[in-house]
Amino acid sequence: MQYEFMLDGRAATDMARAIVARRCLTDGAQSYLEAIDAAITQNGSVCVAPTPHTDNTLRPFLHALAGELRNPFPWGPPFTQELKLDNWGQLFNVGQPIARIEMRLLEVSQRLGFEFGEIPGRPEPALLIRLRSGTVVGLMARPRIGDPGVEIFANGAVDVPRVLSEISGIMALHPNQIAVLQQPVARNQIPSEERKAQQRGLLPDLEPLASGVERWSPERLARHRVVIDEDGRFRTIDGGVLDTRMASASWRPNTELALFVMDPHGNLYVSLRRVVSRIHHSTLAGGGPVAAAGELRVRDGQLLTLTDHSGHYPPTRSDNQIIVAELQQRGVNIANVLFDFAAKE
Known part of the structure; x- marks a missing residue:
């Protein structure tokens, strides 16, 4: 919720649906409902991470989210x-x-x-x-x-x-x-x-992936590298055209946003998924420094949206200037790109 500025009923509904569908938030509805109940019944602050919201804003939102989660109970399996x-x-x-x-x-x-x-x-x-x-x-x-x-x-x-x-x-x-x-x-x-x-689905010893931020091997990271061709289109490392229509890096529905990082050498890496506690920007960067990080939306190789939303790499205006200048230098047409930058300094 670090970059969610409107914690209204719509946001509670969307987040509840994402939790039930295990989109980004994969631990299951019961786990999140128990955590929310524990947070709103304790006396201390519910703000345990940097956020633009206050307790007076977060508590009503968490109450609404808990109510939305209880509405579809019992929860069906994800697709x-x-x-x-x-x-x-x-x-x-x-x-x-x-x-x-x-x-x-x-x-x-x-x-x-x-x-x-x-x-x-x-x-x-x-x-x-x-x-x-x-x-x-x-x-x-x-x-x-x-x-x-x-x-x-x-x-x-x-x-x-x-x-x-x-x-x-x-x-x-x-x-x-x-x-x-x-x-x-x-x-x-x-x-x-x-x-x-x-x-x-009753197969022995078969469990969903456990929590713990992943660190990928160089071979796996290489599969996530993205290049920009001479026409300014985003391509996967095997020459295919990048398309993020099935991406789920945001819990918001139908945003088509994928994670990206640009390393200090200008290499771009993209993940179609963000999984809380497992796959984050630091996964794509191997835990190392980056020149820029955020989310992007691409259709048929054309960049449509670029954000600087990252919890692991707090954005700066300098980072945003670097990524925009780099994209322009590589021939990306940014005239119709939606920039959603949150950096304040």
Whole structure:
């Protein structure tokens, strides 16, 4: 809420929906509701971090937020949920892929709104998610960042057409963008107990990612580097066009904002996701210094919005001047860019 200047009913509704959907705020509605209740019932100040708001503003907002969170109870599952890659070997070590998405890793990442991580001891970038139906699927890309083809793995005997339909719906895939590699299993051939377990997502030792600000390897950071071409368009490091329509770096709905940092050498890094207590600006910077940090909105490579909103790297006017000058020098047309700068000095 450091850069949220209107803590009104609309803000409470939007934040509650983000919490329930686990957008940025991934610990679950129950955890946040318990924390809010603890904060508003204690006698001390609820302001535990720098904020432009006072106790007199924050307390009514937290009461409203708690009320909004209680409205949709019991909370349904999120559309997709990222899981620990440590579970990959347990789930898919001897399995064969059921299908292949005919796209490059970074294209798939942009469509899904999730970042690929690393499986210990393996060179292939991967992602492990639980779909809303409860089915757990793994996505594995090629070791070389520009090579097309992301394979889909599923645990056990699954209804392949249904799983692929769910993934295609999330990613808005055309039929020619996904190739079936495994003979579909008829739904009535899947043992009933296994089907029930899949629907409930009851797989042993399978947990969402834990809190703790992540520090990424140089290889993973390299996948997040963004360059600007001769036409002033933002491109991913594999040559694809950057698009942040599926980004969720803001808890506000439909903002399409992604995190960015520019390091002291002028290199730009972008993450489609901000996950509280896990993925922040310092993740993209490896905890080191930056020349600028904030959020950006990009469609088809064109910069539409640029902010300086960062909690880890408090903005300064000098930082903002540096990033704007750098973008202009690289040929970015900033005439129609919306600048949302909060720096006061």
